[in-house]
Amino acid sequence: xxxxxxxxxxxxxxxxxxxxxxxxxxxxxxxxxxxxxxxxxxxxxxxxxxxxxxxxxxxxxxxxxxxxxxxxxxxxxxxxxxxxxxxxxxxxxxxxxxxxxxxxxxxxxxxxxxxxxxxxxxxxxxxxxxxxxxxxxxxxxxxxxxxxxxxxxxxxxxxxxxxxxxxxxxxxxxxxxxxxxxxxxxxxxxxxxxxxxxxxxxxxxxxxxxxxxxxxxxxxxxxxxxxxxxxxxxxxxxxxxxxxxxxxxxxxxxxxxxxxxxxxxxxxxxxxxxxxxxxxxxxxxxxxxxxxxxxxxxxxxxxxxxxxxxxxxxxxxxxxxxxxxxxxxxxxxxxxxxxxxxxxxxxxxx
Amino acid sequence: xxxxxxxxxxxxxxxxxxxxxxxxxxxxxxxxxxxxxxxxxxxxxxxxxxxxxxxxxxxxxxxxxxxxxxxxxxxxxxxxxxxxxxxxxxxxxxxxxxxxxxxxxxxxxxxxxxxxxxxxxxxxxxxxxxxxxxxxxxxxxxxxxxxxxxxxxxxxxxxxxxxxxxxxxxxxxxxxxxxxxxxxxxxxxxxxxxxxxxxxxxxxxxxxxxxxxxxxxxxxxxxxxxxxxxxxxxxxxxxxxxxxxxxxxxxxxxxxxxxxxxxxxxxxxxxxxxxxxxxxxxxxxxxxxxxxxxxxxxxxxxxxxxxxxxxxxxxxxxxxxxxxxxxxxxxxxxxxxxxxxxxxxxxxxx
Numbered sequence: 001x002x003x004x005x006x007x008x009x010x011x012x013x014x015x016x017x018x019x020x021x022x023x024x025x026x027x028x029x030x031x032x033x034x035x036x037x038x039x040x041x042x043x044x045x046x047x048x049x050x051x052x053x054x055x056x057x058x059x060x061x062x063x064x065x066x067x068x069x070x071x072x073x074x075x076x077x078x079x080x081x082x083x084x085x086x087x088x089x090x091x092x093x094x095x096x097x098x099x100x101x102x103x104x105x106x107x108x109x110x111x112x113x114x115x116x117x118x119x120x121x122x123x124x125x126x127x128x129x130x131x132x133x134x135x136x137x138x139x140x141x142x143x144x145x146x147x148x149x150x151x152x153x154x155x156x157x158x159x160x161x162x163x164x165x166x167x168x169x170x171x172x173x174x175x176x177x178x179x180x181x182x183x184x185x186x187x188x189x190x191x192x193x194x195x196x197x198x199x200x201x202x203x204x205x206x207x208x209x210x211x212x213x214x215x216x217x218x219x220x221x222x223x224x225x226x227x228x229x230x231x232x233x234x235x236x237x238x239x240x241x242x243x244x245x246x247x248x249x250x251x252x253x254x255x256x257x258x259x260x261x262x263x264x265x266x267x268x269x270x271x272x273x274x275x276x277x278x279x280x281x282x283x284x285x286x287x288x289x290x291x292x293x294x295x296x297x298x299x300x301x302x303x304x305x306x307x308x309x310x311x312x313x314x315x316x317x318x319x320x321x322x323x324x325x326x327x328x329x330x331x332x333x334x335x336x337x338x339x340x341x342x343x344x345x346x347x348x349x350x
Numbered sequence: 351x352x353x354x355x356x357x358x359x360x361x362x363x364x365x366x367x368x369x370x371x372x373x374x375x376x377x378x379x380x381x382x383x384x385x386x387x388x389x390x391x392x393x394x395x396x397x398x399x400x401x402x403x404x405x406x407x408x409x410x411x412x413x414x415x416x417x418x419x420x421x422x423x424x425x426x427x428x429x430x431x432x433x434x435x436x437x438x439x440x441x442x443x444x445x446x447x448x449x450x451x452x453x454x455x456x457x458x459x460x461x462x463x464x465x466x467x468x469x470x471x472x473x474x475x476x477x478x479x480x481x482x483x484x485x486x487x488x489x490x491x492x493x494x495x496x497x498x499x500x501x502x503x504x505x506x507x508x509x510x511x512x513x514x515x516x517x518x519x520x521x522x523x524x525x526x527x528x529x530x531x532x533x534x535x536x537x538x539x540x541x542x543x544x545x546x547x548x549x550x551x552x553x554x555x556x557x558x559x560x561x562x563x564x565x566x567x568x569x570x571x572x573x574x575x576x577x578x579x580x581x582x583x584x585x586x587x588x589x590x591x592x593x594x595x596x597x598x599x600x601x602x603x604x605x606x607x608x609x610x611x612x613x614x615x616x617x618x619x620x621x622x623x624x625x626x627x628x629x630x631x632x633x634x635x636x637x638x639x640x641x642x643x644x645x646x647x648x649x650x651x652x653x654x655x656x657x658x659x660x661x662x663x664x665x666x667x668x669x670x671x672x673x674x675x676x677x678x679x680x681x682x683x684x685x686x687x688x689x690x691x692x693x694x695x696x697x698x699x700x
Contacts, residue, residue, distance in 0.1 A: 041512075042438075042440035042441050043440070043501065044406070045402055045441070046402065046404070048398035048401075048403055051398075053398055053500075054396070055394045056392060056394070057449045057451050058485050059494070059496055063490040063491075064453070064490055087392040087393050090392035091395070097405070099498065135408050135409050137411065137415070138414055140413040140492070144496075146407070146496035148498045149393075155386075162391075236392055237392060
């Protein structure tokens with residue numbers, strides 16, 4: 001684990017809270033003209049430049065959302081930012097600023113905090129986002145990271161969950177279930193290590209491990225859709241699993257939804273690993289979550305514009321509300337889609 | 351403690367995460383036209399209406415920032431909001447929206463969460479702020495609350511920490527040290543209860559207990575200054591203690607600061623309690639923190655406009671940077687002001 005390896009160990013208390021804030025601030029540069037004032041005052045100041053603002057926030061807790069036994073701090077910092085940016089893109093907006101609040105216990109040396117911020121700032125660079133503020137405090141137990149992301153969009157460009165119409169196509173970007181299978185690999189190797197002390201065997205699982213440890217937000221899809229001249233009628237990002245998100249779109253739009261099992265895009269690596277774990281790949285894709293792909297609806301008339309794009313898959317369509325939210329299997333059988341609830345991530349019902 | 355008293359106990363798991371979010375959303379009404387979309391999408395949407403936006407965030411952890419042994423959940427919810435609004439006012443901005451992220455363990459029944467939100471929504475009503483989003487997740491141990499507040503101000507009205515000029519007057523609102531003394535009372539009674547089982551004796555300490563448990567943000571001062579036609583040249587809210595905040599203003603403004611011991615406003619109840627605890631009242635006011643008063647500088651020429659106002663006290667003035675940050679005692683002796691650092695709240699050096 002990063003916190004105990006490595007040659008240098010500087011106690012956080014030697015820096016103090018102000019010293020830590022200055023250390024972070026010294027590494028941050030503001031790029032957006034919209035970021036008028038960053039770290040160092042009671043609040044950050046943003047010039048909306050005539051745009052609407054979108055605001056989203058996500059909190060990650062050690063022991064619930066991540067296990068520092070196998071998640072490198074740099075990846076954790078990166079992911080904590082990306083999951084929020086994903087929400088901004090899901091509004092069809094451009095993320096511009098983030099704030100990061102951290103609670104740290106004394107077991108984290110300064111070097112560990114540096115590593116965490118390396119990931120946070122890498123995500124900022126990759127997505128063109130400014131770190132403009134936050135809070136640092138001590139924790140009596142685990143690490144807590146709370147990120148708020150702020151984005152900008154023209155009012156008329158914003159896409160809500162509730163805008164889908166009957167008969168519109170349901171489209172998903174990328175492929176699903178990979179992040180969940182990556183987690184299964186990590187959990188298995190952790191259990192093996194605990195029992196036998198054997199070093200983790202992660203070979204051959206690069207793709208699904210990256211899906212779990214270093215997910216990306218689909219900025220490229222938002223840009224692609226703009227280029228194609230397609231404005232989704234509704235959109236959501238897939239953090240809790242396809243089933244749950246499809247139900248959100250349906251409910252908010254006052255509709256039903258129909259997803260075709262065979263259409264759900266699943267990477268061969270995900271498929272194989274699911275089989276190795278005696279899991280149904282479709283169930284992993286439906287309920288696994290954390291894929292951070294975009295799920296959206298488009299008018300039938302827009303189909304020709306997205307057709308054939310390897311990054312976009314039509315997996316179903318919207319129906320009237322009385323038809324419910326259903327999965328159609330390859331034999332034409334109907335199954336009710338079920339949303340995952342509390343602690344979905346820890347205890348999937350699948 | 352609220353979590354175990356009372357007749358009704360509904361496990362959070364019976365609601366599920368979605369149920370909990372719907373329960374919260376059903377109690378929330380949006381009042382600002384600027385709040386275009388609240389809870390229920392990937393992000394909230396705000397119409398800045400031509401204003402600049404300010405953003406601030408604070409995280410509170412059980413066992414670090416609060417002790418549920420003596421902090422009622424309703425008060426905790428109220429305070430978690432107020433400390434953020436205080437930061438918005440300190441920018442001379444008007445708070446308009448908040449997001450609230452909560453991490454909860456299973457020991458909290460639904461009724462406890464309701465009580466927490468009662469306090470959160472009371473603060474929203476009292477300050478005219480909309481709850482527009484957040485995150486709820488499970489915690490393996492304590493309660494974590496992370497609030498982000500968003501405010502609006504005309505660009506030319508925003509007040510930073512770094513705008514003070516040499517010779518300007520340093521002014522503080524209200525009185526200081528009360529919140530810290532309230533905490534001492536609560537800690538003492540908790541220790542007595544642990545040792546002897548005696549019920550807490552809080553009689554006669556209403557003022558300082560309220561300062562600790564249910565602080566208010568000084569919206570009235572911001573409105574008063576506008577009415578008086580006084581725009582502070584720099585401003586900060588007092589969360590970490592007068593000394594620390596005065597040093598922030600001085601450093602950011604490239605100046606020194608001189609505070610006169612005798613001028614620091616201390617309520618008689620605070621004074622008496624400090625004496626009872628064998629503490630120096632001035633030290634409590636300088637380093638106690640959590641008073642959420644406003645500390646600001648004004649031009650000498652504005653003195654006549656604030657003079658005689660019982661809510662505003664001139665406690666010193668800015669100096670050139672070489673004069674440093676000093677406290678002048680009643681005998682004219684100079685003492686270096688010292689900022690509190692990491693864990694200031696838990697282990698005050700005073």
